[in-house]
Amino acid sequence: xxxxxxxxxxxxxxxxxxxxxxxxxxxxxxxxxxxxxxxxxxxxxxxxxxxxxxxxxxxxxxxxxxxxxxxxxxxxxxxxxxxxxxxxxxxxxxxxxxxxxxxxxxxxxxxxxxxxxxxxxxxxxxxxxxxxxxxxxxxxxxxxxxxxxxxxxxxxxxxxxxxxxxxxxxxxxxxxxxxxxxxxxxxxxxxxxxxxxxxxxxxxxxxxxxxxxxxxxxxxxxxxxxxxxxxxxxxxxxxxxxxxxxxxxxxxxxxxxxxxxxxxxxxxxxxxxxxxxxxxxxxxxxxxxxxxxxxxxxxxxxxxxxxxxx
Amino acid sequence: xxxxxxxxxxxxxxxxxxxxxxxxxxxxxxxxxxxxxxxxxxxxxxxxxxxxxxxxxxxxxxxxxxxxxxxxxxxxxxxxxxxxxxxxxxxxxxxxxxxxxxxxxxxxxxxxxxxxxxxxxxxxxxxxxxxxxxxxxxxxxxxxxxxxxxxxxxxxxxxxxxxxxxxxxxxxxxxxxxxxxxxxxxxxxxxxxxxxxxxxxxxxxxxxxxxxxxxxxxxxxxxxxxxxxxxxxxxxxxxxxxxxxxxxxxxxxxxxxxxxxxxxxxxxxxxxxxxxxxxxxxxxxxxxxxxxxxxxx
Numbered sequence: 001x002x003x004x005x006x007x008x009x010x011x012x013x014x015x016x017x018x019x020x021x022x023x024x025x026x027x028x029x030x031x032x033x034x035x036x037x038x039x040x041x042x043x044x045x046x047x048x049x050x051x052x053x054x055x056x057x058x059x060x061x062x063x064x065x066x067x068x069x070x071x072x073x074x075x076x077x078x079x080x081x082x083x084x085x086x087x088x089x090x091x092x093x094x095x096x097x098x099x100x101x102x103x104x105x106x107x108x109x110x111x112x113x114x115x116x117x118x119x120x121x122x123x124x125x126x127x128x129x130x131x132x133x134x135x136x137x138x139x140x141x142x143x144x145x146x147x148x149x150x151x152x153x154x155x156x157x158x159x160x161x162x163x164x165x166x167x168x169x170x171x172x173x174x175x176x177x178x179x180x181x182x183x184x185x186x187x188x189x190x191x192x193x194x195x196x197x198x199x200x201x202x203x204x205x206x207x208x209x210x211x212x213x214x215x216x217x218x219x220x221x222x223x224x225x226x227x228x229x230x231x232x233x234x235x236x237x238x239x240x241x242x243x244x245x246x247x248x249x250x251x252x253x254x255x256x257x258x259x260x261x262x263x264x265x266x267x268x269x270x271x272x273x274x275x276x277x278x279x280x281x282x283x284x285x286x287x288x289x290x291x292x293x294x295x296x297x298x299x300x301x302x303x304x305x306x307x308x309x310x
Numbered sequence: 311x312x313x314x315x316x317x318x319x320x321x322x323x324x325x326x327x328x329x330x331x332x333x334x335x336x337x338x339x340x341x342x343x344x345x346x347x348x349x350x351x352x353x354x355x356x357x358x359x360x361x362x363x364x365x366x367x368x369x370x371x372x373x374x375x376x377x378x379x380x381x382x383x384x385x386x387x388x389x390x391x392x393x394x395x396x397x398x399x400x401x402x403x404x405x406x407x408x409x410x411x412x413x414x415x416x417x418x419x420x421x422x423x424x425x426x427x428x429x430x431x432x433x434x435x436x437x438x439x440x441x442x443x444x445x446x447x448x449x450x451x452x453x454x455x456x457x458x459x460x461x462x463x464x465x466x467x468x469x470x471x472x473x474x475x476x477x478x479x480x481x482x483x484x485x486x487x488x489x490x491x492x493x494x495x496x497x498x499x500x501x502x503x504x505x506x507x508x509x510x511x512x513x514x515x516x517x518x519x520x521x522x523x524x525x526x527x528x529x530x531x532x533x534x535x536x537x538x539x540x541x542x543x544x545x546x547x548x549x550x551x552x553x554x555x556x557x558x559x560x561x562x563x564x565x566x567x568x569x570x571x572x573x574x575x576x577x578x579x580x581x582x583x584x585x586x587x588x589x590x591x592x593x594x595x596x597x598x599x600x601x602x603x604x605x606x607x
Contacts, residue, residue, distance in 0.1 A: 013415045018492035019408040023420060026405025029461045033437070034427040040436020054439050099331065102324040111325075117593055118332035121339065124585045126521035128539045131546065132578040133338045136345060136358045142571065144341060147357025181335065182600060189601045209320040241524060249546070269435055270528065282433030290430045310425070 044283040048275035064280035073264060077281070081260040084168075084244075085236045088175050089229055095180050097221065100187035101213055119181030127242025130178065134247050138170075164254040171258070174247055175240075183228075190224040191217060227300055227307045234296035237261060237289040261285045339582070346370070346576035353571050369572035373580070379533065380541065380577060386451070387537035391519040394455040398515045399508050402465045407500050409466070410473035411482070421470070428463040438528055453529035454537060459518055465511045468602065472507040473500065510599040513592055520584065538581045545574055 040054075047060040068074050099119065106112045122130070137144045138160040146157040160166060194217065202212050239260035248258040261281055268278030301308040341358055349364035356363065373380055409420050431437075437457065447453045477500070485495050526540035536544065589596075 012413075014411060014413045015492070016415050019411060019414050020416065022492065022496055023405045023408045026401045026461050026466070027420075027423070029401060030405075030424065030427055030463075032440070033457065033460070034431065036440055037432030037436040038430060040432050040440060043436055043439065054443060099328070102328050105324055106321060106328070112328075115328045115332045117590070118335050120593070120596070121586075121589070122335055124517060124521075124589065125339070125582060126523060126539055128521075128523050128542050128546075129578050129581055132542065132575070133342055135546070136341050136575070137338065142354060142357040144358040148359060177335065177338070180331075185597055185600045208316045246523075246543075265434055266527075269438060275435060275439075279433065279435040282435045286431055286433050293429055 041279070041283045041286070043275065044279040046276060046279075048279070050273075060276070064276040065284070068277055068280045068284070073259070074281075076256060077259045077261050077264045080244075080257065081239050081262075082236055084171065084175075084239065084260070085232065087168075087172055088179075089232045091172060092176060092179060092183060093225060093229060095176055096183035097187050097218070097225070099180055099184040100191060101217055103184060104188050104191045105209070116181070116185075119184065121181070122178045123182045125178070127240075127246040130174065130242075131246035131249060134170075134174065135249065161249055161251045162253045164257045167248060167254050167257045171243060171247065175243060178243075186228065187221060187224065190221055194220045223304055223307070226303055230296045230300050230303075234293040235289065236292060237285050239263075241266065342575045343579055346572055346579045348572055350570045350572050366572070369570070369576035372570075372573050373576055380538075380580075382534070383536050383538045383541040384580070386454070386535065387520060387539070390451065390454045390522075390537055391516050394459065394519040395512050395516045397455065398460050398465070399512055401461045402511065403469050403501055403504050403508060404496070405461065406466045406469035407473060407496055407504075409470045410477075412479065424463045424466050434528075442529065448529050449532045449535055451535060454522070454525050454535070455519075457525055457529070459515070459522065459525075464603070465515070468511060469504060469507050472504060477503055510595055510602065513595055514599055514603075517585070538577070542574075542577060542581060545577070 043054065044064055045059060045061060046057045047063070048054075049057045052058070103112060103116055125133075135143070140146055140157060140159045140161070143160070145160070150157055158166070160170075198216055198220075199212055202216060207215065239262050241260075241262045244258050244260045244263050245266065248254055251258075261284070265278045265282045265285070268274045268281060272278075297308055297310060337360075341360065344360055344362065345353060345358050346369050347365050347367065348359070348362040349366035350368065352362050352364045405420070405424070408414050409417050409424070411417055414420075441447045441453070441457050447456065481499065482495055485499055490498070521539065523537075523539035523543055526535075526537060527543070530536060530540060533541070533544065
């Protein structure tokens, strides 16, 4: 770094013009796609009217927010977004680490590679395809669960898409199904970085595999776990729109357990045409999200400066 | 029986658990593949099954014969994926390269400009208003390519870090001594050198475009511009409509009859097909990409 600075002092800066010109298309895109909408948050303080338009609509102060937080919707969507994320962070991390350890212990045999490919495949599918798969299992007339599994155990068929109580479990399962292979790769890379000598020494001291995992592998993963978890905490106000919109098939009777801030904003904007409320919910999410990213980053900095975002 | 050593025992148990997990990963996908090859009457009578009583290729014959709308959607998905990935890679490397130049006066400012987009966003409502009311992007092919995905801070930092750590300054300096302009240096030297990273981000970007349905959901109402994902959504919605008793032909043109269950599943299968075909060849890059992305963008 110091030598680079010295060099710059000696030779001077490069001409900025040509370099800026190369960056220009990207800069313009980010200005339009990311920065202008940041100023568009004023829509949350307007009584939006499609005829009067974005600039012509009347201001109404904090009325959208007051309405939003008076409804049960605000509590439900916040609760769902946060609780599902907490479940995903905790369960997702544990399952991913277990899978990573098992995969790593089996080595690099071709069979292990095949298993890894299989575990990764769901991650490559779109939420639309996954909702089709879900429908094949869950629909009440021809679904696999009602027609085969429940018949096998002589149970009563269940109308899955209308029974809220099953959905927390279904959504967590679908999340794990899609993401475990992916997260496991990250932990495998960390495990591969552990010094082999430590395991050899433990073996000589008579530690068996399980003991090695508990006392060496898991503790050595601590920093990766903490950093990934903190990054997820920074995104705790955001949910995967596809998981919560496509997989439950937009079924209204189970909104209580499937509505998140993202699905609320979509429905407000595109289905109920309540632009003010959708904008208010969106701004609430952006501000809360920004605050949490800052807090999470501060914690990462404290824990391990190298891995902090800034 | 010979007692297994601890090591062997552990390996055996680990293998069994992993094989079970691999089956859990694959079997749900297999169900819709098998359904697409199942005779329609059998499917309606016995439900989705791994061992259908009667197999049939009717769904695929139907798609080939009646599938103008399906082929169109497929074409749109391919077009969007190719054009989107190409534009994305160009714009991303073009903004990342100046950021990586140590003697570029505005490199730090530019990095902050990009970084801030990763911290805060204006939300979908203002973004939707901007694209639909000011750029009139609704029901155009651009709606599937431009909003949200074209350039992301994450990808920019991946390429920037690659340049910063992987390419020596002396290379640029010697090119400058030879009289090359900045644009020539980028075109002839820096862009080709970024190929390994570009390959990784192309892979993820292409997958993202192929699998995207959210832009279509917001900006496309005309079925002529549906990609395969949005066509699948519309067909699933039609079935929901039929079930709720409101029999409306939502496909707009009125000419399309509601495809049978097997045909729907066959469409989902051809939606997955390109991914499954290409996946084995690219898995190595995919895994590398996941690791680079996670460690630090």
